[in-house]
Amino acid sequence: MICKNTFKRLFFIALLFVSTTLAAQNTVVTGVVTDAGNKKPLGFVSVSFTGSTIGTNTNDAGQFSLRSAKPYTQLKVTYLGYKDAVVAVVPGKEQVINIRLFPSAQQLNEVTIQAGKRPKYTNKDNPAVELIRKVIANKDKNRPENYNYVEYKEYDKMQFSLSNLSDKISEKKxxxxxxxxxxxxxxxxxxxxxxxxxxxxxxxxxxxxxKNPEVTKTVLLGEKGVNFGPAVDNEGVGQYFKHLYEKVDIYTNSIYLLGRQFLSPIADAAPTYYKFFITDTITTADNKKLVQLSFTPRNTNDVLFEGDIYITLDGNYAVQKAGLTINKNINVNFVRSMHVDQDFELNPDGRYHLSKSNTYADFGVSANRKGGLFGIRTLTYKNYIVNKYQPDVLYTPDINLEDDEVKHRSEQFWAENRLDTLTTAESKVYKNIDSLTHMPSFRRTADLVTLLFAGYKGFGKFEVGPASTFYSFNPIEGFRLRIGGRTTPELSKRYYFEGYGAYGFKDERWKYMLAATYSFNAKSVYKFPQDYLRVSFQRDTKIPGQELQFISEDNILLSFKRGTNDKYLYNDQYKIDYVHELENHLSFNFGARKWVQTPAGSLYPFQNGPSTIFNNLTTTEFSAGIRYAPNEQFYQGKLFRIPIINKYPIISLDYTAGLKNVLDGQYSYQKLRARFDKRFYIAPFGFSDVTLEGGRIFGTVPYPLLDIHRANQTYAYVIDSYNLMNFLEFVSDRYASINIDQHFGGFFFNKVPLFKKLKWRETASFKALYGGLGNNNNPALNSSVYQFPTDGNGVPITYALGNKPYMEASVGVENIFKFVRVDLVKRLSYLDHPDVAPFGVRVKIKFDF
Structure with missing residues (x-):
């Protein structure tokens, strides 16, 4: 049981994310803007504090809300076709002000003709649309990439705060x-x-x-951040937050935020999805003319912004200022609001460059405006220089400074080089968190939270886990217990050790794994760029066609399987692997393996005729691979890294050679495999993950060495497997496949009131596998290779693909309870095979915004 003090500490961690509303002495104005004639609410009316840049737009119901800590005394309300209104405000108070707008004379005539109805919005003969088309036409020349050379300093500040936390909490004992x-x-x-x-x-x-040849090089000059101690993965937290708050480039067609792709208001297709209004004409302090152009989604359920952009009238039609707000009606979890403010400065040549970008969001479990998490990312750009030639050597990838030097800059360095100022509260956070992490009570609590959520219990130089594999079961081993662990960088940044031991109570056999890794670049083997050598031995069970992983193969959740599940292999693997990654994300790997496979369950024994029996299969292999993943990013932790899927492709090519008579190897063969992965963003229709894969085997091999296609007999939906294919159902020595997984992000469901309220999202998938088997590898035509497995009645359970592909498709709903995906899967071919299901319901657990 958890003791009382430990429970309190856990409660403290949880309470950091829950709070109550705190009253502040701000000027707060809410209200509704209506047409003075017909009393109907007016959507997307511009409302602002007079003499300020603080403003907003009304929603479809005419409602607005404005806040400011400054004592403004007036509101200005403007809307195309209506007379401007100026309304008095009481500073420092919360107040409700409802405003009626009177149409101008020309608009009044139109209203009279249309019996009080507002004119329908159209792009035709719309000056706002004509202006945005000029902005779109001039996008390329207003981007930094239009110059031959550009250089600048970039200051990136990311901060997260608990918001509106009650003052009373600190008075609790x-x-x-x-x-x-x-x-x-x-x-x-x-x-x-x-x-x-x-x-x-x-x-x-x-x-x-x-520009030519195009390359961007970033040299890190300094980095400073809070450190929550070894119990918290500080780097992993930072990478996750950074992924939510990607850099915003308004000149691109799509803007990536919160893991979603938003259509930019100046995208090529923006006039199709946005409504535009000329709100105001402004003269700046240096006597330049700007047009305030407001925009709102045509369909408020689409993944779009609303807000304002300020456009220059100097012939460049550049964005000089932008305010983007996430449309509140879109299907996003835990985000109450998110806003992006951008300011642009004038270059000597008359064009503008981005000088500051501030993205902030209010996160919370509930939709009300009480406590939660408030995140801010501010990017500041200075010392902007264009078309200054630099020698080619400057752009070659290298690491100019060691990590330790970059991360231990002096206070004087930051005082002299910080391009923005810290608030008083921000300047104290470093010392406060450092003091907090040195308190034994906090460290014990954080350690326990890590065990509960990450599955590992840390002991300084090593850690035990993962907890999800401590217990599992299967038909061969029965009840299985396992304990494992690994060393941490606190022991060494060059040497890493990992291992586990497991015991099956039915087969009464021990399984275990031991591995030792040496890092040549003295970095964690989990950090980019990797450069390490690993030696390992593993003795364990696996299902043919499933990859034998060191960590996840005996997860308790994967123990539950459908249908007959007694086709297993005992495996002994002796391996040496070398991995080397380059700064440009091109990587190489080389390996050698001795692999002994022993049949178990219904696979026993291996045989190539009625009387010739083999107790095991021994192979010796050499492998080499190349992988290219441009601009790949990771959720980077101390002891893990998970790739962040982005728009860039991932291409890999692997070669394996089987060596006969080397270390008892029984077969000579060659294998080739190629794979292509890419996410296609189709704003506002969500995104599609596409995988193309192909393979070829040269030589004669028994069925355990063929390509055994990835089947799935669990009740989980597995993206990379065929979810209605049985284990060991199909084998090939040549194949090609396509896998399409489409996520619509609620594009259709948002138009259905019930689904919109539930925030459900639509998915669809299609998978097709083409393949075949040469005569030399077909036991029906070549008696020297192992016979395919059969069931107890002698009916085959393993097949070669014929003239038609294996296909399956699914439709599904994700974001149920914020993290559940349910798919209805339909098998489209080979329905005459025994024990196959034409339909199936599969579930996947995945948290997403």
């Missing part, structure tokens, strides 16, 4: 020891938000761009 943390508040930076910073990372970089 248990939390008094942490009072110094709760007192560090910021109530002035964002209207209506009382922020308690808990996470802060700063990075300063020098960026160089060259």
């Amino acid at each position: 248990f939390f008094r020891k942490y009072k110094f943390v709760f007192e560090n508040r910021d109530s002035t930076s964002y209207a209506g938000k009382n922020l308690l910073p808990i996470y802060l990372v700063e990075k300063l970089s020098q960026v160089y761009y060259r």
Whole structure:
């Protein structure tokens, strides 16, 4: 059981993400804007504090809400075709002001003719649309990539805070020891938000761009961030937050935020999906003319923005300022609001470059405006230089500074080079978190939370886990217990050791794995770029066609399987692997393996005739591979890394050679495999993950060495497997496949009130596998190879693909309860095989925004 004090500490961690509303002395105005004639609400009316840049637009119901910590005394309300309105405001108070707008004379005539109806929005003869088309036509010349050379300094600050946390929490007896943390508040930076910073990372970089040949080089000059201690994966947290808050380039067609692809308001197709309105004409302090262009989605359920952009009238039609707000009606989890503000500065040649981009979001479990998490990413650009030639050597990939030097810059360095200022609360967060992590009570609690959520229990130089594999079961081993662990970088950054031991109570056999890894670049073997040599031995069971992984093969959740599941192999693998990654994300791998396979369950024994029996199959292999994943990013942790899927392709090619009479190898053969993966973003229709794969085997081999296609007999939906194919059902010595997994992100369901309220999202998939088997590898035509397995009645259970492909398709719903995906899968071919299901329901667990 968890003791009382430990429970309190766990409660403290959880309570950091729950709070109550804190009243602030701000000017808060809410209300509804209506047509003075017909009393109908007016959507997308511009409402702002007079003399400020703080403004908003009304929603479809005419509602608006404005907040400011400054004592503004007036509201200005403007809408195309209506007279401007200026309304008095009481500063420092919360108030409701409903506003009626009177049509201009010309608009009044139109209203009279149309019996009080507003004119239908159209792109034809619309000056706002004509203006946005000029912006689109001039996009390329207004981007930095239009120059031959560009260089600048980039300051990247990412901060997360608990918002509107009650003052009373620090007075609780248990939390008094942490009072110094709760007192560090910021109530002035964002209207209506009382922020308690808990996470802060700063990075300063020098960026160089060259157009021909195109290359961008970023040199990290300094990095500084909070450290929650060894129990928390600080790098992994940072990479995850950074992925949510990608850099925003308004000149691209799509803008990536929160794992979703938003159509930019100046995308090529923007006039098709957005409504545009000329809201105002502004003269800047240097006497330049700007047009304030407001925009809103035509369909408020689509993954689009709303807001304002300010366009220059100097012939360049450049964006000089932008305010983008995520449309609140779209299907996004836990995000109450998200906003992007961008400012552009003038270059000597009269064009503009991005000088500051500020993205902030309010996260919370509930939709109300109480406590939650408030995240801010601010990017500041200075020392902007264009068309300054730099020698080619500057653009070659290298690492100019060691990580330790970059991460231990002095306070004087940051005071002299920080391109933005820290708030008082931000400046204290480093010291506060450092003090917190040195408190034994906090460290014990964080360690326990890591075990509960990550599955590992840390002991400094090593850790035990994962907890999900401690117990599992299968028909061959029966009840299976396992314990494992691995060393951490605290022991060494060059040497890593990992292993596990397991015991099956039915077969009464021990299974185990031992591995030792040496890192040549003195970095964690989980960090990019990898450069390591690993030696390992593993003795364990596996299902033919399933990859034998060190960690996940005996996860308790995968123990539940459908149909007959008694086709197993005992495996002994002796392996040597070398992996080398380059800075350009091109990687190479080389390996050697001795592999002994022993049949178990209904696969026993191997035989190539009625009387010739083989107790095991021994092979010796040499392998080599190449992989290219341009611009690949990772959720990078101390002891793991998970690729972040983006728009760039991943291409891999692998070669394996079987060596006969080497270390008892029984067969000589060659295998080739190629794979292509890419995510295609189709804003606003979501995205599609596409995988193309092909393979070829040269030589004569028994069926355990053929390509045994990835089947799935669990009740989980597995993206990379055939979910209605039985284990060992199909084998090939040549094959090609396509896998398409489409996520619509609620594009259709958002138009159905019930589904929209539930925030369900649609999915669809299609998988096709073409393949075949040469006469030399077909036991019906060549008696020297192993006979295919049969069931107890002698009916074959393994087949070669014929003239038609294996196909299956699915439709599904994801985001059920925020993390469940359910698919109805239909098998489309080879329905005459025994024990196959034409339909199936499969479930996948995946958290996503």
